[in-house]
Amino acid sequence: MVATVVSVARSGSHEFSKQPAAAIEIVAGHGVRGDAHFGVTVQHRSRVAADPTQPNLRQVHLIHAELFTELAAKGFAIGPADLGENITTAGIDLLGLPRGTMLCIGRDVRLAVTGLRNPCAQIEAYRSGLLAAVLDKGPGGAIIRKSGIMAIAVVGGSVRPGDPIEIMLPPLPHLPLERV
Incomplete structure (x- = not known):
């Protein structure tokens, strides 16, 4: 399967x-123009309060569309943009990428993967039971967070549904994603 963009979204609030x-529109060093998380410094409200x-x-x-199929099997009707992602992908194991992976989207955009999205209480407020559905237990009881990954904008440009995505892995050793 070729990796592609399924959907794009933003919210100014x-x-x-x-x-x-x-x-x-992706702006290098800032993120998605017109999105509440646009900026060089942290924009997430709880993180702004801390520092x-x-x-x-x-x-x-970014969230993989394959998650929506998994959630549908658990009784949740979730689609692109519902969980707050800017880019919904298909054909990529986003959660399995190492830290520092470069995602080349369309002709111009380059995103550097920074880590996992940590699902918070808002996801439970959105749909009861959804928080448990996006968390799993791995070997040794480690928590697996399935609610997508986060990235920074390295090279800007436009992203549209249907754009191809190329994956450029960082040099070895590969570091696993951690929550950011």
């Missing part, structure tokens, strides 16, 4: 879900 769009000078490692949120 700190709402849980985002609004699907025909295209989004507003932190670098923004959560400029762009």
Whole structure:
């Protein structure tokens, strides 16, 4: 399967879900123009309260569309932008990428993967039982977070549904994703 963009979305306010769009503009060093998480420094409200000078490692949120199929089997009707992602992908094991992976989207955009999205209580408020559905236990009881990954914008440009995605792995040793 070829890796592609399924959907794109943004929201200018700190709402849980985002609004699907025909295209989004990625700005290098800032993220998605017109999105509440746009900026060089952290924009997530709880992180701003803790330290507003932190670098923004959560400029762009990506979720794999395959998660929606898994959630549907658990009784949840979830679609693109519902969980607050900017880019919905297909054909990529996002959660299995190492830290520092470069995602080359379309002709211009380059995103550097920074880590896992940590699902919070808002996901439970959105749909009861959904928090447990996006968490799993791995070998040795380690928590597996399935609610997508975060990235920073390295090279800007437009992203549209249907755009191809190329994966460029970082040099070895590969570091696993951790929550950011």
